Amino acid sequence: MPVHGASFPFLLLVLLSSYIHADAHSHDPNHHLNNRDGLSHWPDPETAYTLPPDPIPISTREHWMRRAVEALSDLNDGLPCPFAAFGCVIVNHSAVATGRGGIADVELGVELGSEVCIGANAIVKEGNPTLHGEVAAINNCTAILTHPAGKYKLTGPEALNALGDLSLYTTAEACPMCSSAILYGGFKEYIFSTSIPTLRAHDWPQIVIRSTEIFARSVGRLSAHRTRIVGDVLADETEELFKWQFRDAQAACPRGCVWEADGDGGHGGCVKGDGEAKGMHAHKDEL
Numbered sequence: 001m002p003v004h005g006a007s008f009p010f011l012l013l014v015l016l017s018s019y020i021h022a023d024a025h026s027h028d029p030n031h032h033l034n035n036r037d038g039l040s041h042w043p044d045p046e047t048a049y050t051l052p053p054d055p056i057p058i059s060t061r062e063h064w065m066r067r068a069v070e071a072l073s074d075l076n077d078g079l080p081c082p083f084a085a086f087g088c089v090i091v092n093h094s095a096v097a098t099g100r101g102g103i104a105d106v107e108l109g110v111e112l113g114s115e116v117c118i119g120a121n122a123i124v125k126e127g128n129p130t131l132h133g134e135v136a137a138i139n140n141c142t143a144i145l146t147h148p149a150g151k152y153k154l155t156g157p158e159a160l161n162a163l164g165d166l167s168l169y170t171t172a173e174a175c176p177m178c179s180s181a182i183l184y185g186g187f188k189e190y191i192f193s194t195s196i197p198t199l200r201a202h203d204w205p206q207i208v209i210r211s212t213e214i215f216a217r218s219v220g221r222l223s224a225h226r227t228r229i230v231g232d233v234l235a236d237e238t239e240e241l242f243k244w245q246f247r248d249a250q251a252a253c254p255r256g257c258v259w260e261a262d263g264d265g266g267h268g269g270c271v272k273g274d275g276e277a278k279g280m281h282a283h284k285d286e287l
């Protein structure tokens with residue numbers, strides 16, 4: 001409504017309500033922050049997502065989540081139970097070309113989807129605190145998408161655009177840094193397994209902000225509201241990757257691993273072994 005078309009009583013009402021609103025917040029230390037950025041209007045994370053039901057079968061989701069688990073071994077010299085078992089795979093589920101200059105038309109007819117890249121937590125190995133599994137995977141995918149002699153040969157802008165066609169699978173719910181990277185990438189989908197509350201239940205150090213909250217609190221970024229977030233896929237299988245590392249140090253090792261005591265009488269940990277072949281998982285108490 002143009003201002004010059006508004007009636008005087010209407011303007012008076014607006015001015016009066018603004019005054020009352022400001023006065024009500026005059027003792028609120030967040031008053032200026034909230035009003036300046038519109039942050040007082042965060043959508044409710046529980047109701048912010050109204051996408052239609054997931055069109056991808058759960059069996060397909062589980063297939064790719066197992067691949068995210070497998071990425072741990074692939075990127076850790078064959079060790080299936082690394083510390084910080086945050087593995088990731090980025091998948092192209094697009095069956096129809098989008099015409100947006102992306103990669104959706106590369107793998108037409110592949111019902112299951114196709115793998116673009118994998119990643120795994122490498123912060124200690126690489127000495128880089130940003131290399132959580134999700135960020136490592138995004139870096140790997142960008143390198144693959146833009147490689148001049150590779151399969152895709154995309155420019156930078158094309159690679160960024162292509163991320164909007166892709167689905168990121170990760171063995172655990174992304175931390176705020178990785179949730180933000182996924183949001184900035186504008187991924188089509190983000191699928192996680194073990195949730196942040198479950199990680200915390202096993203004493204994993206964590207910034208306890210759920211991914212849905214990160215996305216819901218993104219203001220003015222449309223992609224934040226088009227990314228489908230699917231949680232808890234295969235969570236009963238991935239939880240064992242994490243639970244032996246802190247609070248539940250007595251827990252069984254993940255498949256393919258056995259407990260090895262620390263030579264110094266310390267805690268010890270899970271190492272590659274044939275516990276699964278014997279139909280049992282080695283246990284600290286059994287050594």
Ligand SMILES: [Zn+2]
Pocket residue numbers: 132133134174175176177178179
């Ligand atoms: Zn992270």
